[in-house]
Amino acid sequence: MGTLALIKEFLVWRNMIDVSLIAAGLFVLYRTLKRLGTWKIMAGMLVAMSIFLMANVLNLNGIKWIYSNLSHVVLIALIVIFQPELRKIFERAVSIRRSEISDPGNVLSRIIVDGLFALAKEYRGAIIVLPGKENIQESLSGGYILKARPSLPLLMSIFDPNSPGHDGALVISRGLFSQFGVRLPLSHTAKLPAEYGTRHHAAMGLAETTDALVCVVSEERGQLSLFHKGEMWKPASKEELQTAILSHWKDNSSYLFELKDGHSRLSVFRQMAISFALAVVFWSTIIVAQGEWVERPVTVPVEYSASGPNLALVGAREKEVQLVLGGTKSHMDGVASADLGLKIDLSQFKPGTQTYFITSENVNLPKGVKLLEVIPSKLELTLASIAEQWATVVPQLVGSLPSGFKIRSVDVLPQKVRVSAPTPEKGERALTVTTTPIYLESINENTRVLCKIITPQTIQPVGKPWPDVEVNIKVKH
Incomplete structure (x- = not known):
C-alpha cells in the first residue's frame, strides 16, 4: 500500500x-x-x-x-x-465528576494546615489522607470509625503519642474526620530513599495505587511531606500546603485533571x-x-448435485480438489475450508463422458478473495441412462472356514432384487449387488445369517427400501 x-x-x-x-x-x-x-x-x-x-x-x-x-x-x-x-x-x-468536599471560608483546610505544622514543630508523627475520585477503602485496613466534626484540638489529640491510633492515618472525607488509626499499603517501588521510614513508604503506597493526597509529618526530622500520584514533595510554607489541599479538592469536584x-x-x-x-x-x-497480498492453497470437497431424469453419475470421480486462493491478508485470514465448497450442477448434463471446467462461479468465495488456480482444473464426468432391471444378490464371504470344514452350499433369499441402475453396455457382466460381510472363521456348523445389501450410489431400490437378505451356509467336516 x-x-x-x-x-x-x-x-x-x-x-x-x-x-x-x-x-x-x-x-x-x-x-x-x-x-x-x-x-x-x-x-x-x-x-x-x-x-x-x-x-x-x-x-x-x-x-x-x-x-x-x-x-x-x-x-x-x-x-x-x-x-x-x-x-x-x-x-x-x-x-466521573463529583463534589467531594465543601470548605466555606477555608476553615477545614486551615485546621489541617495549622495542625500539621504544629505537629511538625513538636516532632510528632502523623499521616492525613484526603481521598480523590477513586475509592480508597479497598486499600485501607484496620482503624476506627470516627465521623467527627473537624477541630484543631481533636486533630492534635488523635496524633498524641498516648492515643491508641496515633501510629495510623487520619482519613478526612466529606468534611468530616471519618476514620483514624488506619493502616495504609506499603510502596512496592524503590522511589523513596532508605532513610525514610514506614510512614513515608505507606503514604507513597497509597499515592501510587489511588489519587488521594497524603500528608505526612516525620517524627524524626519534624518535616512535612506531601504524596500524590506516586510523587513526593515538601511544601515550604503554610500557604503552599493550603494551596495544594484546596487545589486537590477543586480537581476532584470540578475537573478530571487540571494543568497547573x-x-x-x-x-x-x-x-x-x-x-x-x-x-x-x-x-x-x-x-x-x-493489505499484503497473500496466496494460499485450500483443499475443498466436491459436491455433485442431482442429475437429470433417468441419468446417473457413474465411474471414477474426484471427491476433493485444491483451490489456490489470493487476496489481502485481512480477507485471507477469515478463509476456512469448511466455508468453501465446490458445487457441480449435473442437471444439464447428457448421457456419456464430458469435460467440466471448474471456474470461480462454482466456488462459494468470500468477499475480496479471488480464485487463482484449481488442481485439477477440469473433471471428466460420465453419466449413464438408468432403467429398472433385476440385480443378482451375491453374498460377501470373508476369510475361510476353520480347519477341516468345507462349504457344501450357500443359498441366498431373495436371489434377485429389482433396482434402478445404469443400463449395462454390451459385453458387460450381469448386474449384481453384494451383502454386508460374512466372516467364515467362526462358522463350524450350518448357519443362517441376516445381511444388508450394499450398492454404489448409482444403484437404488425400486419402490421400497432394500430388503434384508437371508444367507444359509451349509458346511461339511
Whole structure:
C-alpha cells in the first residue's frame, strides 16, 4: 500500500476514531503505570510490540511464529501480573465528576494546615489522607470509625503519642474526620530513599495505587511531606500546603485533571502527542500488514448435485480438489475450508463422458478473495441412462472356514432384487449387488445369517427400501 493510499485510508472518519481511541488508551495506560511506578514494564511491552510490528512488515516468519504461538499465554500472564494496574486503569476510565468536599471560608483546610505544622514543630508523627475520585477503602485496613466534626484540638489529640491510633492515618472525607488509626499499603517501588521510614513508604503506597493526597509529618526530622500520584514533595510554607489541599479538592469536584502551570501543561501535551504518534504507527503497520497480498492453497470437497431424469453419475470421480486462493491478508485470514465448497450442477448434463471446467462461479468465495488456480482444473464426468432391471444378490464371504470344514452350499433369499441402475453396455457382466460381510472363521456348523445389501450410489431400490437378505451356509467336516 502506497503512502498516498495510506493517508487517504487514515482520513476516513472511522479510522480517525480508531486511532484516537488507541491513542487515548496508550495515554491513560502510560499515566497510570507511571503513577504506579511500573512504566518501565510498559516500555518493555512497547519494544516487544515494535518487534512484532516490524516482523509483520518485513514478513519475518520466525518472529511471527513465536508471537502467534506465545501471544495467548503472554496475554494471560500479563493480565495476572498487572491485575492491580489494569483495575486501576478501568477505574480511572469511568471516574466521573463529583463534589467531594465543601470548605466555606477555608476553615477545614486551615485546621489541617495549622495542625500539621504544629505537629511538625513538636516532632510528632502523623499521616492525613484526603481521598480523590477513586475509592480508597479497598486499600485501607484496620482503624476506627470516627465521623467527627473537624477541630484543631481533636486533630492534635488523635496524633498524641498516648492515643491508641496515633501510629495510623487520619482519613478526612466529606468534611468530616471519618476514620483514624488506619493502616495504609506499603510502596512496592524503590522511589523513596532508605532513610525514610514506614510512614513515608505507606503514604507513597497509597499515592501510587489511588489519587488521594497524603500528608505526612516525620517524627524524626519534624518535616512535612506531601504524596500524590506516586510523587513526593515538601511544601515550604503554610500557604503552599493550603494551596495544594484546596487545589486537590477543586480537581476532584470540578475537573478530571487540571494543568497547573506551563511545565505541567507541556509535559501532558507531549505525552498526548507521543501516544497519538504511537497509535498512528501501530495502526499504519496493521493496515500495511493486513493489505499484503497473500496466496494460499485450500483443499475443498466436491459436491455433485442431482442429475437429470433417468441419468446417473457413474465411474471414477474426484471427491476433493485444491483451490489456490489470493487476496489481502485481512480477507485471507477469515478463509476456512469448511466455508468453501465446490458445487457441480449435473442437471444439464447428457448421457456419456464430458469435460467440466471448474471456474470461480462454482466456488462459494468470500468477499475480496479471488480464485487463482484449481488442481485439477477440469473433471471428466460420465453419466449413464438408468432403467429398472433385476440385480443378482451375491453374498460377501470373508476369510475361510476353520480347519477341516468345507462349504457344501450357500443359498441366498431373495436371489434377485429389482433396482434402478445404469443400463449395462454390451459385453458387460450381469448386474449384481453384494451383502454386508460374512466372516467364515467362526462358522463350524450350518448357519443362517441376516445381511444388508450394499450398492454404489448409482444403484437404488425400486419402490421400497432394500430388503434384508437371508444367507444359509451349509458346511461339511
